[in-house]
Amino acid sequence: MKLKGKKLAMLVGPEFEDLEFWVVQMRMIEEGAEVKVVGLEKGEAYISKNGGLDATAEFGPGDIIPNDVDAILVPGGWAPDKLRRDTQLLDLIRAVHKKGGIIGLICHAGLVGISAGIIGNGKATGSLGIKDDLVNAGAIWTDEAAFRVGNIVWGRVVKDIPDYCRELVSAISG
Numbered sequence: 001m002k003l004k005g006k007k008l009a010m011l012v013g014p015e016f017e018d019l020e021f022w023v024v025q026m027r028m029i030e031e032g033a034e035v036k037v038v039g040l041e042k043g044e045a046y047i048s049k050n051g052g053l054d055a056t057a058e059f060g061p062g063d064i065i066p067n068d069v070d071a072i073l074v075p076g077g078w079a080p081d082k083l084r085r086d087t088q089l090l091d092l093i094r095a096v097h098k099k100g101g102i103i104g105l106i107c108h109a110g111l112v113g114i115s116a117g118i119i120g121n122g123k124a125t126g127s128l129g130i131k132d133d134l135v136n137a138g139a140i141w142t143d144e145a146a147f148r149v150g151n152i153v154w155g156r157v158v159k160d161i162p163d164y165c166r167e168l169v170s171a172i173s174g
Helices: 018-030 079-083 087-098 107-116 128-136 158-173
Strands: 007-011 034-038 071-074 102-106 146-149 152-155
Touching: 007 018, 007 087, 018 034, 018 071, 018 102, 018 158, 071 087, 071 107, 071 158, 079 107, 087 102, 087 107, 102 107, 102 158, 107 128, 107 152, 146 158, 152 158
Parallel strands: 007 034, 007 071, 071 102, 102 152
Antiparallel strands: 146 152
């Protein structure tokens, strides 16, 4: 249980990617982390992109105190395009990033990192659909399954979830 005592915020929004949310959440819980599900509004239920496993937000972005979480994990799907428009959510991500907390971005989640202004000139990955967005934000596109740059953990797509989870566990436990 490498993440025992760690507190994570897992974001959810409209048309989130089922597996990037549920598999990652379950893996973090398996390692002992406490995972808080954060959406655009507390209590809001979200239908997943694939219409399979839906999720409900236990908290809104204003309910989370940055110093009370060790990491924020953002699944992909179409949700990042909606999540990136919420200023409270972006403020939360910036604050956790600034204090050195881990930010996990997989698939389209890099869009949230771009809007939060935390994407630098280091390596980045995600869905090919956001490659140009990442490059235009100053990142160096890398076609790799998963890796860590500073306190950002990057994952490419659904098939890379095992690699992404290993990187997350290593980063958060360290």
